[in-house]
Amino acid sequence: MSSMVAERIGLFYGVGVGPGDPELLTLKALRIIKAAGAIAVPISKEGIRAEQSRALKVVGQEADLAGTELLELFLPMTKDASVLESSRTIAAGKVAERLSSGIDVAFITIGDPMLYSTFSYLVPLVQKLVPEAGMHVVPGVSSVNAAAAASSVPLAESGEKVLVVPAAYSIEELKRWIEEFDTVVLMKIFRKVDELVELLTASGCAKRTVFVSKVGWPDEVVVTDISRLEVAEHDYFSMLIVRRG
Ligand SMILES: C[S@@+](CC[C@H](N)C(=O)[O-])C[C@H]1O[C@@H](n2cnc3c(N)ncnc32)[C@H](O)[C@@H]1O
Numbered sequence: 001m002s003s004m005v006a007e008r009i010g011l012f013y014g015v016g017v018g019p020g021d022p023e024l025l026t027l028k029a030l031r032i033i034k035a036a037g038a039i040a041v042p043i044s045k046e047g048i049r050a051e052q053s054r055a056l057k058v059v060g061q062e063a064d065l066a067g068t069e070l071l072e073l074f075l076p077m078t079k080d081a082s083v084l085e086s087s088r089t090i091a092a093g094k095v096a097e098r099l100s101s102g103i104d105v106a107f108i109t110i111g112d113p114m115l116y117s118t119f120s121y122l123v124p125l126v127q128k129l130v131p132e133a134g135m136h137v138v139p140g141v142s143s144v145n146a147a148a149a150a151s152s153v154p155l156a157e158s159g160e161k162v163l164v165v166p167a168a169y170s171i172e173e174l175k176r177w178i179e180e181f182d183t184v185v186l187m188k189i190f191r192k193v194d195e196l197v198e199l200l201t202a203s204g205c206a207k208r209t210v211f212v213s214k215v216g217w218p219d220e221v222v223v224t225d226i227s228r229l230e231v232a233e234h235d236y237f238s239m240l241i242v243r244r245g
Helices: 027-035 054-060 081-100 119-129 143-151 171-180 193-202
Strands: 011-016 038-043 069-074 105-109 134-138 162-166 183-187 209-213 221-223 238-243
Touching (some): 171 183
16 A cells, blocks of 8 residues: 655735735635634835735734744735846745645735735736646725725615726726716725815816715724815825715
């Protein structure tokens, strides 16, 4: 009889931790995070440590991570394709190394891992390096859902159409979006807030646009008439929801 035992390969999880309120962390997310040997923490700016990550702060309120490796993955927010490729390749290599050693890795992400998260870019790269590793996604409460709840704005009713866009990429299409869709969710609005507010006000949408920032955090901001928006309220974790009048 052969005495060969297959080496265990770790599992790679993309875990959504919700928008920031630890009560919106799912039971499943918590279970997977507590059991993982390594927590992969995406870091978008150089010099930032895992402990400063919003996703990790959410998790840290509910789970004791002493003894768990915090695997920092530098994944900068840039449009430079070569920087994106090299940072993702390095990050995938770090994950693959743990998986090959039999360690389960939980990549934590704010909101849901399948909505504008670097997790989905890493999956094929990790799969290429460790084809035997299993991949699992644990959905999280998206900031879109949390913002709609915080502002009591229904995203859609009956046959309505919803558009979710990363506004920073193509702001010039705003007019068409608000004409074609009943609800337009503008994400990634940071640095474009003033321009967007100006355009929406000029289009007569100010009173039916809500600004939601840091939803689920103690300093959450909800402004229901964007003409009252102050510069101090701008934050990367912000969005605008425009409803048809
Ligand atoms: C890279 S995307 C991540 C989306 C995330 N995966 C999700 O499901 O919510 C980042 C954008 O999500 C939005 N966002 C994330 N968390 C937020 C929060 N707590 N409050 C308001 N907007 C948030 C902002 O528009 C931000 O620019």
